[in-house]
Amino acid sequence: MSTPVIQLEDFCKTYISGEVQVHAVRLDGVNVGELNRDELADLRNQKIGFVFQGFNLLERTTALENVELPMLYCRPGVRTRTQRERAEKALALVSLADRSDHTPSQLSGGQQQRVAIARALVNEPKLLLADEPTGNLDSRTSIEIMGIFQQLNEQGMTVIMVTHELDIARYCRRVVVMRDGLIRSDEAVNDRLHAAEELARLDAEQKAIQLTA
């Protein structure tokens, strides 16, 4: 597994299991290293959304139920009807409202990743952690996913993403380059790509190819 992934996972691990590897990670004013297992679970539930390279959806479970999953563990509990409404809203946000009753095996990779994003968003977290979210996707779908991330970021959500695709990294505001566990560079992205524009350009190219052919 690539170094950055491990780095992010170790980073997540601190959040998740409290093993002190990165000290004094503060999230929303809370020192994560000091939390116990239950408090970390609640933190994951309320403050952090996770998106993985392999999607990690529950098999043989519909998209809607996958998105409802985090709300099953909310304290205090969420009413069944509210759960459904919020899940539907999150699915609409990733343009999958019409696929809510599909199971992962009936969805494409991009659609599965969008379900995973909807699941990450449903509890309105402060932070979205994405571990190679486009690793299993084709380039066009990758750009669509980046589009969703940019949209969320504009609405005020922090998105931390690990990737080793340099073109994908260019959709971010800031890039930290790591190699062998060490930070090599940390700078703002000057020529930041905008997913909407890229998609429009891709469509235009597609049309040109069709015309010449």
Added chain:
Amino acid sequence: MFAVFKIALRALRRNILRSFLTMLGIIVGISAVIVGVSMGAGAKAEVDKRIASMGNNLLTVMSGNMTRGGVRGGFGMAPNLTPGDYEAIRKEVSSITAISPEARVQSQIAAGNQNSFVQVSGVSAEYLTARSWGLRSGDNFTEVDVRNANKVCLIGATTAKTLFGENIDPVGQVVRIKNAPFTIVGWLEAKGSGSFGQDQDDVVLLPYTAVMKKLSGDTKFRSFSVQAESPGSVPDVQAQLTSLLRQRHQIADGKDDDFMVRTQQETSDFFNANNRIMTIIISYFAGISLVVGGIGIMNIMLVSVTERTREIGIRLAVGARSRDVMRQFLTEAVMLSLMGGAMGIGTGFWLAPMLTKIAQFPTLISNSSVIMAFTVSAIIGIVFGFFPALKAARLDPIDALRYE
């Protein structure tokens, strides 16, 4: 809470064959519990019915219990109850409503060209009261018949059927016992099997005087049947009979009685002790089966936890606490065993009447055994589901997500 059950049910349905096979141990165990308990209860009910058919508040005084040359004879083997004892009891023992001595002889009995070998019992006119026995037609013989040793008799339902055919009123007919003619004055109601399984209706009742003087030549009785006036007075009557007979038989303090006074309760206890042993043995096997079934559940739940490590990782990643995971797997285990329990109860309900039908073994399913079976299966689920659930709950989120 509802969601927890839904998730558990779905997980079990996903591997429906495996779930069913896992439940099999519990099904076998619980159905064995249901059938075993119903056999115990059925046998007890049968014994109680037979004991009750003997009469109400009945005490039986049996002669015997004498040790002769080191050999202990059975009760009723050597008649040693005298007519004097009988008269003394009638006069001196209070709180009794009926008393009858019994003098027995086995004899061939003939009517027309039919004959049968039956139990001929010589009794008093109070015998029917003591035994709570009714007449289908005719009348009881009287004190006068007893005093004069008249050749009259009451005939049991089975004997009447053998000699005269089914549903033919034998009153007024004459039967010959050892060549002496006896007129049938009453036809006894059917009583069914007695406490030893013998047919109580294959009998002819005569005045005891007639049996002793004309048939057997005995001068002593085998037993007395005594009816106490109420269930509460039974122990008192028992004590009175014992002390009176000890006095009359001149038994020194510290020596054994040469008779025995037995209440219906004691007879019932005697038979039910055997039933209890049978119930214990069946429960023992059912218990073993339940433990094996529980281990089966534990085994499958451990496999399930390993198989679903990724699912657990996902749940932990979206914010499930350890106890949520714990609850999920515990619910599955309890559901497995409860469904197994329900099926076991169903099987038991089906099996118990089959047993009665095929093996003629009395069974009686009680509500308490059903409740017990359900409780036991819930406890098995919790006990054997606990360890796998704990294993699932202790998984590290990252390790679980990485698990291939």
